[in-house]
Amino acid sequence: MSERMSERMSARDAIAAVTRDFTELPLPEGEFPEDGPLAWAGYDAARARATERTGETESVVPGVATIEGRPCVLVSFEFGFLGGSLGRRTGDRLEAAYETARERRLPLVSLIATGGSRMQEGVLALAQLQRVARQSALLREAGLPQIAVVRDPTTGGGWATLGAGADVVLALPGVQIGFAGSRVRPADADPAAYRAEGQLAAGQIDAIVRKEELRGVLAGWLTLLGGARPTGPAPVPEAFGTSGLPEDGWDAVSRARAAGRPRAEAYLDAYFPHRQALVGDRCGGVDPGMLCGFGLHAGASYAYAAQTGTATRPAGYRAAARLIRLADRLGIPVLTLIDTPGAANDAEAERAGQGAAIADAFAAVASARVPVTTLVIGEGGSGGALALTSPDRTWVTADSYFSVIAPELAAAILKRDASQVRPTASQLRLRPQDLVELGVARGVLGA
Known part of the structure; x- marks a missing residue:
């Protein structure tokens, strides 16, 4: 199995990789029409199969967590549930996560693995990206940091909102990242441009982090961005040596x-x-x-x-x-x-x-x-x-x-x-x- 494929963790495995202290948020369900808002034939059956296969009822699992003692709101995607795609109920859960982060003054950490918007819900699924963008903007206005961990794969609107829109973007080695998924990009496209390593070279992500190091790296970022603020300016660094002043x-x-x-x-x-x-x-x-x-x-x-x-x-x-x-x-x-x-x-x-x-x-x-x-x-x-x-x-x-x-x-x-x-x-x-x-x-x- 390739390193990239080995990183295709379930939502719960991804959570377990970064914390042992996770409390799932109450899940807003609401009414859902048969076969979804478009009455897409077979959609209900596909969701049922996804639930049977993954144990999840939607493509994201939101909750409150501590990562090595640093509290945060944590959102983990389940790619096995319809490719981690975003639908209306996904938007409900993501909105609840962002609102919780604002109410409790907590950073938001996203463990992302998604193929984008859910086609069985059409443009209504696409509109969930606007909800995510709005919630992200509100979190920025509140002065709270957002950290994204990009798993395999992260493409489409999920990358263009939760991923690329975060303050700090980390990625697991070799994962697929890009607005265009593998089935819709040009046939002659350079595959390296759609991998974590290519995105790092292009300045689109901040670091590539191995799974076993992820917890410590996230804890470090939460300490740096979510801890107590200094009360004054940065002190001036000490100069090296005493060389005297230049003559001219x-x-x-x-x-x-x-x-x-x-x-x-x-x-x-x-x-x-x-x-x-x-x-x-x-x-x-x-x-x-x-x-x-x-x-x-x-x-x-x-x-x-x-x-x-x-x-x-x-x-x-x-x-x-x-x-x-x-x-x-x-x-x-x-x-x-x-x-x-x-x-x-x-x-x-x-x-x-x-x-x-x-x-x-x-x-x-x-x-x-x-x-x-x-x-x-x-x-x-x-x-x-x-x-x-x-x-x-x-x-x-x-x-x-x-x-x-x-x-x-x-x-x-x-x-x-x-x-x-x-x-x-x-x-x-x-x-x-x-x-x-x-x-x-x-x-x-x-x-």
Whole structure:
């Protein structure tokens, strides 16, 4: 049996994989016309066979659970019941789950395995997606997180609402994911695009998690997103070492560009004893040079968006904006680490909407109601760095600089030769101590 097929758990098996403490919600049934709202011949018989085969009376099992002590509302799909499809009664159960989450102020975790809307109920089944979308929007307005675990398969409207619409999307290895199911997609379609691994590479999911690790990963996310909120801004990270202040502008640039300088990973590892990543921009892109996620620092949850020293691509800005908006909605302060020579300016970046992506990052920071703390740990390259920089809570390390333009480019624009790059760097007043004097930064760390 393939790894993918082995993940086709029943709804109850999926629940058992993540918790031993599950209380099923009272199930709203109501009246149901013979053979459903379309009088589809044989529908009642098909439902009866599905119940006999699975022991369930619908395709979802909703309840309240604790996952390693973290309470949540848990919804598990039964793919063996008519392909886990959504019908009117499925919508009733999902609505009850969302309402319970709002009433009890609990996160919602969905263990999804569905082929989409139930054709035996026609457009009335399709309309259940609007109910789910509405309930999801209400949960977002209430500041409560939604976590999806994608099982095999997850396609159609179930993926496009409960799955892709969640704040954090996890998937089991090798599972089928996509809006188009296997029987309706083009015959020449690349099958890799419809697997968890392909969706992760395209920035559509956040992580692939093995079944035996799922409980711990979910507990971690529930702790980060559903726990107590910090009472103030993210504390400024400690700088590595004490290297003294740079003598001139070019010294600052050279130190910031040094290959051996500590990078974002080192700062994040020192700051967060536990952290989990959000991956991708949900628009088909991943920028490895932007690290986003949530972590615990001194027992409190903070969000982070960290540049790693490369030119930031559109997917990186969109991922960071996604992270900041989620943190803002959940009331979690944000930490940004700035380290980029600037925004990527190649043709591919332009085609991917670099300008709009940077604008989105600026807007996310500007509109955040939670405090944003920034530490410039390396290169602060123009607007590509400024887009993720706090306007009022920024610090700089002694091995950093921030400039409107790279000194080499400034010299070129001014028609100066290479010998003038160094004095041009000083004219730009980009040293960390210059930034404090100019009021751009509050202080220098590691001097």
